[in-house]
Amino acid sequence: MNNTKKSRILVIDDEISITSSLKRTLEVAGYLCDTANCGRDALKKLRAENTVDLIITDIRLPDISGIEILDIVRIKYPFLPVIVITGYASIESTKEAIRKGALDYLPKPFTSGALINAVKQALRSSSMRCQYKDLYHIVYQSSSMEEIMDMVTRVGRTESTILITGESGTGKELIARAIHRNSRRSTQQFVTVNSGAIPEGLLESELFGHVKGAFTGAIATSHGRFHVADGGSLFLDEVGNMSLAMQVKLLRVLQDGEFSPVGSSDVVKTDVRLIAATNMNLEQAISSKTFREDLYYRLNVIEIHLPPLRQRIDDILPLSEFFLSRLAGSEHSKKLTLSSTAVSALLSYHWPGNVRELENIMERASILCDSESACRPKPGSGY
Ligand SMILES: Nc1ncnc2c1ncn2[C@@H]1O[C@H](COP(=O)(O)OP(=O)(O)OP(=O)(O)O)[C@@H](O)[C@H]1O
Ligand SMILES: [Mg+2]
Structure with a gap:
């Protein structure tokens, strides 16, 4: 952490006397402090400032509860620490x-000393968490992504099957991970299967496992991904590439929550939240009879469509900056x-490879550019 920069803290409580007394204590201790007396105001301030380093929030607020604020923060600002x-009386919600x-x-009433101690610890641990933040951080500025992130926050709390559609490289897997992280399953596994990359003959065993001797080469019993993901989420990528025979088997798991490993008649129960993705137009695949309509409706309980990057121009520069900072961190440059x-x-390029193409271009630019300020990444030179 940069010691010369003052950390900015947002204090949220419906009682003005509390927010102003906390503000005073924090400012005396050398922090910058902003306050909000309801959840909506707090979220507006978070969005507008985007420079908050720590949130201190009451759980009971007149509009959005502190718990809902936590849900939103976890998705939109996953590395922003929150002290409740x-x-x-509300010990149960504290646990939640x-x-x-x-x-x-901090249970009320608390001393100034306890508050400052908690603040120092939270800021220290968040600077440690920041070192890991790059992996699944979602960067966006466009209103279409803003809506998608709201949706991610809402659907995370449900158990519904989700279909994520969008061109290649738009961030479908990243969004699937965010949904998992925001669900009650977040402490369990997030398992991915790319149905397009696994040969047809192996996909069934990959998904459902097999028993010893089920086929040539099945020298031992093996668990499939549905077993591994039990209690967690299964991300089924490129679901449009599945054969019709596999689609029937998938439908059974979705309808009845059960499957049979290859070579076995045992019925295995599974508790998996399925998140499927595709860059195909499944409605067209249904018309051409390569995708089952009943499976489509089972998968498409909630659809999240990621627009191509060329339709969310506001995201291009924030994403570019993000990739450049990340590369600078990892390359010691x-x-x-x-x-x-x-x-x-x-801004004027059409980005057929979407965010992935942008990421690759920034990587190439950071290797090839020798001047710090005159970097000219050339879009369109392949991805
Ligand atoms: N909003 C975003 N913020 C930061 N990184 C992003 C964002 N969207 C996508 N990326 C990055 O772009 C790359 C492609 O994203 P991802 O793999 O999720 O796309 P996809 O839609 O699943 O692609 P494909 O259809 O080719 O499988 C990843 O490295 C991902 O981290
Ligand atoms: Mg993908």
């Missing part, structure tokens, strides 16, 4: 808050800045 303040990722809680020519080239 609460009266003794901790389960949902609150770093600490200085962060490149984009020249104005690069900015206009990035």
